[in-house]
Amino acid sequence: MNAIQKILVIMIFSLLCSLVVIEIYIDRAAPVLSNIENVALYYTENTAATEIMGTLTIGDLDTRTLHGASIQIINNFQYAEDTLAYNASMPTSITVNTQVSGAIILSGVASLSEYQTALRAITYHNSKNPPNISTRTVSFSVSDGTNNSLPVTRDIIIIPSNDAPVLDNTHVLKLDAVREDAGVPSQ
Ligand SMILES: [Ca+2]
Ligand SMILES: [Ca+2]
Numbered sequence: 131m132n133a134i135q136k137i138l139v140i141m142i143f144s145l146l147c148s149l150v151v152i153e154i155y156i157d158r159a160a161p162v163l164s165n166i167e168n169v170a171l172y173y174t175e176n177t178a179a180t181e182i183m184g185t186l187t188i189g190d191l192d193t194r195t196l197h198g199a200s201i202q203i204i205n206n207f208q209y210a211e212d213t214l215a216y217n218a219s220m221p222t223s224i225t226v227n228t229q230v231s232g233a234i235i236l237s238g239v240a241s242l243s244e245y246q247t248a249l250r251a252i253t254y255h256n257s258k259n260p261p262n263i264s265t266r267t268v269s270f271s272v273s274d275g276t277n278n279s280l281p282v283t284r285d286i287i288i289i290p291s292n293d294a295p296v297l298d299n300t301h302v303l304k305l306d307a308v309r310e311d312a313g314v315p316s317q
Pocket of ligand 2: 259
């Protein structure tokens with residue numbers, strides 16, 4: 131091998147090494163959740179299930195697909211009244227697991243835009259009257275199969291409503307019989 135051939139071999143080897151370094155660096159890029167609403171969600175008692183993250187977007191420098199997501203009420207979860215669910219916009223390539231109380235786990239290989247649609251479809255509903263008015267905090271994160279995104283959160287402020295009073299006419303008025311001339315009956 132002459133000098134020129136040696137130089138070529140060294141150049142090719144160096145180029146391959148740099149490509150490996152670049153690949154290792156790129157594979158470390160975690161997905162990023164952004165454009166979260168910067169104000170709390172106000173949820174009024176007795177209203178329908180409401181989307182929590184309507185403007186959320188997902189980015190990832192090196193991955194075209196995601197493998198899963200986690201959504202959880204991390205503050206003040208009320209077992210008897212809080213429900214996380216999803217609306218009809220959930221992509222069919224994503225499987226929903228709601229077995230865990232106060233949390234939803236999404237799985238399935240799907241595009242960033244499909245996971246974006248899925249996260250925007252997650253809803254909160256409160257079934258209690260009167261509800262517990264402690265502020266809930268819901269956390270969202272996604273995974274590209276290797277790296278998890280940093281979680282993002284949004285608070286939910288519960289607004290109770292003052293229901294109208296209801297008259298109860300289910301009871302029958304009962305009168306004791308009084309014998310004539312017997313005076314006032316004893317208690
Ligand atoms: Ca990635
Ligand atoms: Ca009420």
